[in-house]
Amino acid sequence: MTTVEVRLHDHSYPIHIGAGLLGEPQLLSPHVGAGGALIVTNETVAPLYLEQLRAALTPSTRTQTVVLPDGEAHKSMATLECIFDALIEHRFSRDVTVIALGGGVVGDMAGFAAAIYQRGVRFVQIPTTLLALVDSSVGGKTAVNHANGKNMIGAFHQPTCVIADTGTLKTLSDRELSCGLSETIKYGLIRDAAFFEWLYENLDALLKREDAALVEAIRRACLNKAEVVAADEREHGERALLNFGHTFGHAIETGLGHGEWKHGEAVAAGMCVAADLSVRMGRLRQDRLPRILDIVTRAKLPTRLPRALTQERMLDLMAIDKKVLAGQVRLILLDEIGEGFITADFPQDALHTTLDVCRDVA
Amino acid sequence: MTTVEVRLHDHSYPIHIGAGLLGEPQLLSPHVGAGGALIVTNETVAPLYLEQLRAALTPSTRTQTVVLPDGEAHKSMATLECIFDALIEHRFSRDVTVIALGGGVVGDMAGFAAAIYQRGVRFVQIPTTLLALVDSSVGGKTAVNHANGKNMIGAFHQPTCVIADTGTLKTLSDRELSCGLSETIKYGLIRDAAFFEWLYENLDALLKREDAALVEAIRRACLNKAEVVAADEREHGERALLNFGHTFGHAIETGLGHGEWKHGEAVAAGMCVAADLSVRMGRLRQDRLPRILDIVTRAKLPTRLPRALTQERMLDLMAIDKKVLAGQVRLILLDEIGEGFITADFPQDALHTTLDVCRDVA
Numbered sequence: 001m002t003t004v005e006v007r008l009h010d011h012s013y014p015i016h017i018g019a020g021l022l023g024e025p026q027l028l029s030p031h032v033g034a035g036g037a038l039i040v041t042n043e044t045v046a047p048l049y050l051e052q053l054r055a056a057l058t059p060s061t062r063t064q065t066v067v068l069p070d071g072e073a074h075k076s077m078a079t080l081e082c083i084f085d086a087l088i089e090h091r092f093s094r095d096v097t098v099i100a101l102g103g104g105v106v107g108d109m110a111g112f113a114a115a116i117y118q119r120g121v122r123f124v125q126i127p128t129t130l131l132a133l134v135d136s137s138v139g140g141k142t143a144v145n146h147a148n149g150k151n152m153i154g155a156f157h158q159p160t161c162v163i164a165d166t167g168t169l170k171t172l173s174d175r176e177l178s179c180g181l182s183e184t185i186k187y188g189l190i191r192d193a194a195f196f197e198w199l200y201e202n203l204d205a206l207l208k209r210e211d212a213a214l215v216e217a218i219r220r221a222c223l224n225k226a227e228v229v230a231a232d233e234r235e236h237g238e239r240a241l242l243n244f245g246h247t248f249g250h251a252i253e254t255g256l257g258h259g260e261w262k263h264g265e266a267v268a269a270g271m272c273v274a275a276d277l278s279v280r281m282g283r284l285r286q287d288r289l290p291r292i293l294d295i296v297t298r299a300k301l302p303t304r305l306p307r308a309l310t311q312e313r314m315l316d317l318m319a320i321d322k323k324v325l326a327g328q329v330r331l332i333l334l335d336e337i338g339e340g341f342i343t344a345d346f347p348q349d350a351l352h353t354t355l356d357v358c359r360d361v362a
Numbered sequence: 363m364t365t366v367e368v369r370l371h372d373h374s375y376p377i378h379i380g381a382g383l384l385g386e387p388q389l390l391s392p393h394v395g396a397g398g399a400l401i402v403t404n405e406t407v408a409p410l411y412l413e414q415l416r417a418a419l420t421p422s423t424r425t426q427t428v429v430l431p432d433g434e435a436h437k438s439m440a441t442l443e444c445i446f447d448a449l450i451e452h453r454f455s456r457d458v459t460v461i462a463l464g465g466g467v468v469g470d471m472a473g474f475a476a477a478i479y480q481r482g483v484r485f486v487q488i489p490t491t492l493l494a495l496v497d498s499s500v501g502g503k504t505a506v507n508h509a510n511g512k513n514m515i516g517a518f519h520q521p522t523c524v525i526a527d528t529g530t531l532k533t534l535s536d537r538e539l540s541c542g543l544s545e546t547i548k549y550g551l552i553r554d555a556a557f558f559e560w561l562y563e564n565l566d567a568l569l570k571r572e573d574a575a576l577v578e579a580i581r582r583a584c585l586n587k588a589e590v591v592a593a594d595e596r597e598h599g600e601r602a603l604l605n606f607g608h609t610f611g612h613a614i615e616t617g618l619g620h621g622e623w624k625h626g627e628a629v630a631a632g633m634c635v636a637a638d639l640s641v642r643m644g645r646l647r648q649d650r651l652p653r654i655l656d657i658v659t660r661a662k663l664p665t666r667l668p669r670a671l672t673q674e675r676m677l678d679l680m681a682i683d684k685k686v687l688a689g690q691v692r693l694i695l696l697d698e699i700g701e702g703f704i705t706a707d708f709p710q711d712a713l714h715t716t717l718d719v720c721r722d723v724a
Contacts, residue, residue, distance in 0.1 A: 049488075077443065081439065084508055084514065084515060088510050088511055088514060089510075090507055091682055116478065116516060117514070118514060118516070119505065119517055119518055120517070120518070141481065146446055146450055149450055150452075152446065152450060152479070153478050153480075154478060154480070155478050155481055156481055156482070320453055
């Protein structure tokens with residue numbers, strides 16, 4: 001087992017990474033008190049891992065479970081109410097621990113519910129997808145979607161512990177695995193060239209789900225994210241780098257309707273679009289682009305915008321994205337592999353050309 | 363104009379108190395930026411003060427307004443969605459300022475919306491009831507009700523500025539004024555004997571809405587609350603004293619159905635019940651009780667539990683209150699006028715007797 005310690009302003013917590021951790025009671029027990037636990041999971045994950053998790057909780061712990069429908073389409077205020085109904089029906093009070101067992105959607109919703117139930121209760125995260133492991137297990141961002149925008153309603157709420165069991169990745173679909181690789185590659189691109197090279201060399205081992213490679217990839221991704229978040233907990237500066245590929249990605253997800261493309265797929269295409277714009281602006285060397293497109297393609301991820309989203313539609317969708325400040329779209333671009341930067345100052349014609357050129361023709 | 367500065371861990375803000383402040387642009391302008399403002403008010407307050415507030419905003423400020431239905435019954439997730447719909451429809455981003463113009467319900471909902479819109483935006487409070495002025499303008503507590511419990515869903519979110527215009531109290535109903543006096547008297551009872559004596563002497567001036575008396579009462583109430591909150595921002599210790607009368611009060615409100623009794627009325631009866639229990643337990647001198655019942659009666663507030671709520675019903679309602687920790691009800695009681703304390707250790711039979719004795723017979 002490897003542990004990454006996330007150090008924040010007034011709170012630190014461990015991410016335990018390894019195979020088979022889900023069944024180890026001693027990792028969980030320090031974080032569940034007399035107030036009991038509400039497990040939040042979904043209908044896909046529950047049959048696979050719920051019993052194992054319940055067995056790891058001490059028998060005297062009062063435990064209830066909420067099984068949500070699966071999918072980004074259910075990341076809504078309406079689904080959130082199911083969690084509150086369960087918390088209140090079973091009379092859980094301020095000393096309850098909410099445990100998220102599932103991917104990013106379950107983590108975002110359980111975390112947001114924990115953030116606002118009685119103005120904040122304890123939260124433990126057990127991510128079961130690679131995407132959730134490398135992305136949402138660090139940073140404390142929680143949210144639900146609004147019909148007209150992704151993650152529009154949310155809060156910052158840090159977990160007290162994250163348990164990353166690579167065993168749960170064995171049941172993941174290939175498509176979900178690729179989505180996790182998308183955010184993993186992102187860390188290499190924005191701030192860690194050595195990690196990008198490691199990923200470039202070890203991508204096949206990751207696609208074969210070799211435990212050692214998975215643990216190392218998760219460890220380095222979490223370390224990168226933990227460094228960024230520790231420096232900028234409330235996303236005023238450097239943390240915005242983590243949105244690399246996301247302004248374009250969110251536009252794709254909203255434009256196609258949530259659930260059509262997966263988040264990691266939209267981000268992958270978004271990163272390629274951002275790299276293209278970076279080259280077009282003379283910031284990124286042209287020969288870097290094929291290397292980026294290559295690793296994204298080998299990870300079985302899209303490199304181009306969906307055909308359905310024209311330049312005009314993309315611009316409109318981007319304008320509503322929550323990274324808009326005072327009417328200005330801010331983008332994360334690259335100076336080099338491993339060196340991202342934030343800017344609101346980019347030539348509109350370059351953006352227009354990029355949106356045209358990167359759109360899928362098939 | 364008097365200003366009370368609320369000093370918190372990593373954030374301070376002013377409460378400006380005086381007659382006619384609503385129309386003074388220089389108080390508001392430092393807190394509204396290029397992102398514009400969303401005014402949240404209700405159908406009762408809007409016709410009285412909305413135009414005055416809009417006029418005080420600089421003409422270049424992008425301003426939109428949401429007018430909510432009036433009343434505690436609308437303090438729900440469903441009404442909250444109206445605020446999000448307006449924020450998103452008008453494409454307000456992270457640099458928007460949400461301005462609450464109204465009583466406690468408007469403040470709680472606008473504040474909660476500001477806390478979770480895009481994970482937190484700026485918030486200015488302009489309370490128009492005495493209750494909101496002395497209670498919710500300090501402390502950063504925001505929330506909505508759940509069908510089965512009051513303030514179950516919420517967040518801590520501090521305003522950047524509070525503007526307390528005593529002019530707005532001239533249009534308040536007598537009943538609303540009394541509700542504000544209820545929470546004002548509370549500060550005297552739990553921690554400020556001198557303020558209790560001042561209130562006892564000046565109650566008639568307050569009932570006549572004399573400006574000087576109102577400003578002084580608001581100033582001393584806010585100072586008391588600011589001291590408590592600064593010492594205990596997240597309600598782990600002393601801040602729980604502010605819940606004096608509230609465990610009983612919330613049970614009354616939930617038991618009768620929200621809106622039947624007003625919050626301040628329920629708290630007034632709750633304080634008298636708590637004082638009765640304090641005497642019964644030998645903690646408060648018996649001769650203090652008439653003095654407490656006297657000021658509450660003169661303030662035109664109830665001193666007894668509603669007849670509809672039997673001992674059994676009250677106990678059941680109190681068990682679900684959010685102050686319940688690991689199944690234990692904690693109560694705030696008095697050792698003396700001006701000296702409250704928190705305890706989970708009280709004789710059940712004394713509580714049962716108090717609930718019977720304090721129930722209204724009429």
